[in-house]
């Protein structure tokens with residue numbers, strides 16, 4: 137028997153950058169759930185449109201004028217609302233209701249539906265996809281630049297740590313925090329005038345070149361591995377589309393005075409990966425150069441080359457790029473596609489093709505933690521959700537709560 141969608145409401149709230157976003161409430165069979173949408177700054181070209189023309193205010197109007205008409209329908213399953221939403225939108229890129237509006241509605245509805253069955257979202261999702269709930273390893277942004285910081289910071293967007301051998305979620309977070317603090321001390325030694333300012337995701341944003349930044353992050357990771365006994369891996373999100381300058385056809389590393397062609401930039405990244413023992417490189421190149429991804433993945437067989445802007449959480453793009461050997465991991469950002477169902481398809485595409493699914497926050501976040509529930513429920517091996525700042529730690533604390541519910545020691549590993 138179906139479950140009744142009783143109420144849909146929306147409001148404008150603010151995200152961690154102070155930008156307006158949409159928050160919704162959905163009631164299913166007397167159970168109300170709330171969800172808000174995050175927003176990206178380094179967005180992929182193939183992502184759905186985040187808001188209708190007119191922005192979040194217009195999105196709220198669309199919910200009040202159009203989506204409320206769905207009240208009263210009977211939902212035949214956890215994600216049955218998604219089809220109604222995409223039909224109501226009627227465009228291929230969700231431009232009439234907005235992908236951010238859609239994801240908030242989709243998540244809130246699935247959460248309320250799960251609650252009406254006495255389940256948390258992660259439990260209901262794990263049943264839907266036949267996965268045993270387990271925790272993802274946290275991949276934490278500790279230093280960065282690019283679109284998430286001001287001028288002078290590294291061009292590479294994110295320098296990331298992953299506690300490869302952590303046995304529990306609590307230990308995983310603790311290890312990353314130890315490394316983050318060590319990095320702060322190393323930065324102060326290197327740049328005595330740098331007041332430890334941070335970028336959008338809570339990582340330090342120092343005026344420093346990419347190579348020097350990586351040297352310090354590697355040193356902090358090594359010291360932490362020695363001190364805690366947990367091996368800490370190092371990774372990068374290059375956000376290559378933002379490093380690439382289409383006018384000169386070069387990857388522009390201004391902080392180092394380097395202006396490199398695609399193949400030269402590939403060699404630059406191979407050298408960094410070898411020298412600093414990288415385990416993960418996200419979006420190394422422009423989203424329009426998948427052949428360079430494949431070249432890099434071929435050169436660095438043990439590294440997880442990961443697609444974000446390249447595949448935008450779309451199952452068919454993930455299948456295609458994993459199939460051609462361009463990537464061995466894919467970022468899963470639910471608002472890149474706009475519904476829980478399409479997010480499920482994307483993770484399934486990873487699992488079916490032996491790629492690692494990396495559930496991910498956006499640079500503009502709220503204190504919602506449903507990305508943690510999605511990561512656990514769908515079987516993502518890794519979660520990229522930042523480390524420092526209330527909106528980042530909210531995701532980690534939710535994982536610590538889930539660990540209590542499913543039992544300690546059920547933590548996934550970074551393996552294909």
Ligand code: PEP
Pocket residue numbers: 175176177178179180373375444467496497498499500
């Ligand atoms: C990213 O590129 O992985 C990211 C989180 O940034 P944004 O949310 O700005 O796309």
Ligand code: MG
Pocket residue numbers: 373375418419444445467
């Ligand atoms: Mg990215």
